[in-house]
Amino acid sequence: MSPRNPAFRSYQRRMALxxxxxxxxxxxxxxxLHHRAAPSPEAIGVALVPGLAILFMIYAIARLLxxxxxxxxxxxxxxxxxxxxxxxxxxxxxxxxxxxxTAVPPLPVFWVFPLWAxxxxxxxxxxxxxxxxxxxx
Amino acid sequence: xxxxxxxxxxxRNWSQQDLAEQLGVSRQSVNAIETGKxxxxxxxxxxxxxxxxxxxxxxxxxx
Numbered sequence: 032m033s034p035r036n037p038a039f040r041s042y043q044r045r046m047a048l049x050x051x052x053x054x055x056x057x058x059x060x061x062x063x064l065h066h067r068a069a070p071s072p073e074a075i076g077v078a079l080v081p082g083l084a085i086l087f088m089i090y091a092i093a094r095l096l097x098x099x100x101x102x103x104x105x106x107x108x109x110x111x112x113x114x115x116x117x118x119x120x121x122x123x124x125x126x127x128x129x130x131x132x133t134a135v136p137p138l139p140v141f142w143v144f145p146l147w148a149x150x151x152x153x154x155x156x157x158x159x160x161x162x163x164x165x166x167x168x
Numbered sequence: 169x170x171x172x173x174x175x176x177x178x179x180r181n182w183s184q185q186d187l188a189e190q191l192g193v194s195r196q197s198v199n200a201i202e203t204g205k206x207x208x209x210x211x212x213x214x215x216x217x218x219x220x221x222x223x224x225x226x227x228x229x230x231x
Contacts, residue, residue: 036194103197103206162205164196 038098045091049084056080085144107158114157115150119143171228174202176220191215 060077068074092112099105123143129135158164177187177198184202188195193212200206201216207228208216217224 100192101194101197102209102212103200104194106206107196162200163203164200 036099036101036104038095038100041098042091042095045094046088049087049091052087053081053084056084107162107164110158111151111154114154115147118150118153119147122146169207169228169230170204171201173198173216173227176222176227177202187219190219 056077059080063077064074092108096105096108099108123138123146126135126138130137173187177184182190184195184198188198191198191212192215197206197208201208213224213228217227220227
């Protein structure tokens with residue numbers, strides 16, 4: 032990570048804000064919404080908040096790629112996002128096939144984004160192992 | 169692609185950080201180029217060549 036790079040500082044600010052909203056929205060949903068109740072307009076409204084937070088996180092990544100003037104650091108960030116996307120899509124597809132054709136427990140789609148976020152950390156480790164540098168965050 | 173960046177930098181007693189600051193890139197970028205893990209774009213290759221007052225071919229050679 033290059034904390035002196037202003038693009039990374041802006042990215043970290045945006046991601047921190049989005050993470051706080053995301054966690055707060057999940058906490059609010061767990062306390063406000065009743066388990067297995069019929070989806071009401073209020074429930075949909077509460078559920079939209081974490082979705083908007085995730086959109087802001089993706090926007091933060093897009094802005095980072097636009098604002099980074101260092102082409103090598105940009106490459107590291109793109110590799111991380113690709114690693115996370117590959118891990119998430121492949122993992123969910125494998126589990127999906129198992130869900131349809133075997134007796135494995137269903138994976139709530141809620142976990143797709145946390146899995147992708149874990150994939151970003153995996154991407155940083157992949158960068159470190161193959162290029163010697165992880166990239167931001 | 170091979171390059172003489174490390175040698176040229178050493179001749180001037182510059183650290184990777186010194187070179188990175190003059191090029192306007194990160195130290196990681198300089199390290200990745202020197203170790204052959206990353207080939208710079210044409211604009212960055214031109215900036216490197218101008219900094220050392222050499223042609224691109226005098227710094228970067230094909231394998």
